[in-house]
Amino acid sequence: MAIGLKIEKILFLGDSKDSSISFNKPVHIVHGASNTGKSLLVEAIDYMLGAKELKQVEPESQNYNEIAMQIYLNSEPFTVFRKWPSLNFEVYHGLVDSKEGALFFNYFKHGKPTKDVNNITDFYLEEHKNTDILSNLYGEKSSLTIRLLSRVVLSSEEKIIQSNSPIIAGDTNENSKNKYVFKYLLTGKDDSHIETVVRKKEFKSENKGKVETLNDVVGKLKLNLTFPDETFECLTSRANKLDVSIDGLLEHIDFSREELSEIVESKKKVSLELINITDRVNSIKVNLVNFNTLKKLYLSDIERLKSQEESAFLLKVGHHGECDFCGNSSKRICQDLSNVKLLADASNAEIKKIQSKYIQLEKTTDVLEQQLVSFNLSVSELKARLKFLDDEVERRSPDLKSEDKMLTAMRKERSLIKFDLELQNHIRLFTKGLQEIQLTPVPKQYNSKDLYPESGAIDSFCQIYRDILLSIKFPGDNKVTFDYNDFDVVIDEKPRKLNGKGVRAILHSVFKIALLKHCRKHGLYHPGLVILDSPLVTYRDPLKSKHGKLKKDEAQLAETKVSYHFLNYLNENRHMGQFIIIENIDVPEPLRNVISVDTFYGENASLDERKGLL
Template sequence: MVIGLRIQKLLFLSNNTSSSIEFSNSVHIVNGASNTGKSLLIEAIDYMLGAENLKKVSESAGYNEIVMQIYLNDKPYTIFRKWPSTTFEIYNGLTESKENANFYNHFKIGKPTKSVNNISLFYLEGYTNTQISSNLFGEKSALTIRLLSRIILSSEEKIIRSDSPIIVGDTSENSKNKNVFKFLLTGKDDSNFETVTRGNEFKSEKKGQVSVLTDIVKTLKSNLIFSDDSYESLNERSEKLDITIDELIVNIDLSQHALSEIVSEKKKVSNELMDVSERINIIQANLANFKILKDIYINDIERLTSQEEAAFLIGIGHKGKCDVCGNIPKKIDKDLIEINILAEASTAEIKKIDSKLVELSDTNIKLDKQRILLLSREESLKIKLKNLDKKTEKRVPELKVGDHSLMTLRSERARFEIDLSLHERISFFSKKLQEAELKPVPKKYEAKAFYPENDAIDNFCRIYSEILKNIKLPGTNHVEFDYKIFDVIIDGNPRNLNGKGVRAILHSVFKIALLLHCRQKNIYHPGVVILDSPLVTYRDPLESKYGELEEDEKKLAETKISYHFLNYLHSISKFGQFIIIENIDVPESLKSIISNDTFYGKKAKSGQRVGLLNC
């Protein structure tokens, strides 16, 4: 995936017609006669990159909208912008008409609204939080496509100027432009720089801060409970109080431990007393039941004894014979037998009951003994429990007094701690107050604080030198960077001291070297370089508005640097897109590898293109 921008096609639309130019190759040359719209092409691209205005020309009458097809981070988009307008309509994919197109979003220039973002958010997705310092006070703003447009575009006017290629334009934004250059060289923005408060603003803030701190100290002092005591005396009293509290806690702990043992013993005695009482109740219930059983046994014996005696009386003197006939009747004989059996059974049952009565009597004796012992134990436990209650009643008031004393002492210590804390805060804010009163007006950063790191600059200069060697620039091509002018010095000669044509080619190399540095270091770069007249040194001295060639330009014009320059762009075309606006013809040997559009102007013949807006 290629991170950055590639321009595919630019279209100018009117109600009746359209005019377009397609950039089919990574290196594209637009050349031809003057006044054919070459400069308008660059200005139109800048307009689609968020420039506020695009001036109309005589040829643009009727054209009311511009369309730019692009690939952004390898994704195709089409951007529509009315001419003039402050808003953009962006569609997914490459299209020349909005009809049936896949709408993406609206964007605008200037401040965003609630629903429409600034165009920078589209072009710089992922980098809109990048902070760029605007000055040496560290005041920052977000990176924008407008700032990067100065890296992307070099107009004919700017390319020959003696200013640094990175700071040309509004001098009030020179610091910002330098810091954009630093960001591209290092990949590091300025978010770590704290903003320095300016003089008058600082004095106002200082006055307000001193006033606030004074009020805070005054309020804290008024909240002191022991206003006449110093921090040291309060701390000493607090320490003594801590010792007293610790001793009291030990005593309370001992009392609580003793009370805990009493309570534990009381619980044990109470449980045993409950158990003994329950056993006594059970024995007494058994004894009552045994008494009832004993009465039942005695009644049974009396009943059986009566049966035995009755049987005995019935059988005495009765031989079972009839007094008349002397015979023994069968029925009488059977009854006598049954009476004897009943008497014998009664006797046997009486013996069993007598045996059970003996056992019951023994059991009663044993249970009664147990009852007497348990009653004695019960009385002993009651006495013991009463004594434990007395001990408890004695300990509880002691604990209450100790707890009350502890609460009182802790309350006193809390008051000390409040004042100690207040004293610490008073000391802290008093120190802050003194620091605020003594704080000098902050100095703005030195310029070198924002300089790129040396290794980044060294690599940039190395790449710059290699490009000069590849395009066969005369000299040893030793490149250094001068922070005073924020530009290169080549073979000891500052770039700005060269003639217009040499400055133009060196300006171009500056922008190209920056792109290659970013690609080598995997640092963000827009990925497009658009140059207007980088080879102006080959101008016709009689027809060109820039006049005769200077001596260094004459030497350069005698070389084949135009060929080497364009051929070098082709060799690095995989790293970005290069759009070159020139007056010179493309060398024949390069026409097969570099795409080209020629505007012939008034001299155009049949089949030849007149200009940008006159196909």
């Protein structure tokens, strides 16, 4: 089963009485006399497709309070229930005759959806409900709805004979939308890419608001200017001069800092050298003090040793080891004298050693004293150098601080100037915007030609239309062109609207069928359902029909077998979708076995014949 909509059965439900029609075959004809409810059937289907209301038909409709329509939607079975009258729909899974025991699917409604209940379009067009369709030449858009598609699906008896286009035969307020629905079906492309054009009143209102806003912004920007009396060019010149001055000052400061850095580095080196030499001086002074103390010890030792040597000499003088009384030598005395001699010799030897050390210490002391003199001289020189460097740092620092302060002031001035330049640049841009707003012309709506369907799609549609005319053996050469002004076909250079009612009806019907075939051929979306009320009105009885006497072109068509070929064509193309035809004429006998027919016999119905819809 093709993607789209197929009606399986429609039921009129009442408390004590039900009535229904089943559509068993792809082509179904509801045939019968006038005033038997054939048009009510079309209106009831439209009601179940979301029409706001369905007029009561007295007294027959008094027995019914609800309508149900069994359908296949994209091959899935559903049954739609709607009270008569009501704005609400109840949808159940499957093909059911009653809600009792049925599996509920969802509620839907006519008009604006609520938080929890969607519009009926969301049920029928779930995959296409967000399709953007143009509403007018301003590029304003609305969504594709089942109500807009119903103009494609369904043609009432009143609309099928009208002179205006089959595709804009709906409400006058929606004629533009109907054109663009036709374009969408013909091309498969929606209108989401088309930009909306602002209307004149809204454009002027928006511009007025923009001008007021921009003027307010410009005024506030001017209040923030530091130099309000200076021009952009003057400030630019000042900024450039400041840039040059700042660059020069930065270069001088960098040079001064580099020199000062060298002085500070020299000061560090001198200070370190002074510290090292001072430490050396102090070390020498300590050593000299220690050496002088050692020299005194050496001298004291020499004096002691000399005294000791002199004492030994005195003891030995006049003694030769002999006793003064006996003249004999005593061993002990000899030994003592010998020891005294040894002591004297030892003292002399020690004195010589100490004197040698003393002489060496004297030499060392002289060297240290000479070094001390030299180091003291160096300390004086380093202190003088250090003072000079301190004075240089002290002298240069104020100049560097002054230059740094000057640099800060210049940078601040430049920053203020650049801030003003930025503000003035914004003021210029906004002022330019104000001028552009005032110079911008009121936008014009699109030209109709800009929004026409693509020529290739129109050519394909016209060719299919011609093929159908040839297939149903419509009189003439059947050359088909498209009139964009009327959004309708021209047959053999004669606009469709200039034909009689019956010819207009058959050509209206071919229009709807050609659109379905075009969509099927090119794999484009179409609901797959065409309902035509009185497409063969040409074959009416001019004495009994309310449409009156046949015009010349109708009479000529009535003499042909177009009615048979038309119905036969629908049967041969039943694979394209579902066709429901409402007619007063008799169905040709050869087609009664291949096309399902419901006949309403009206007041003359016998007991086994159906009187009417209800």
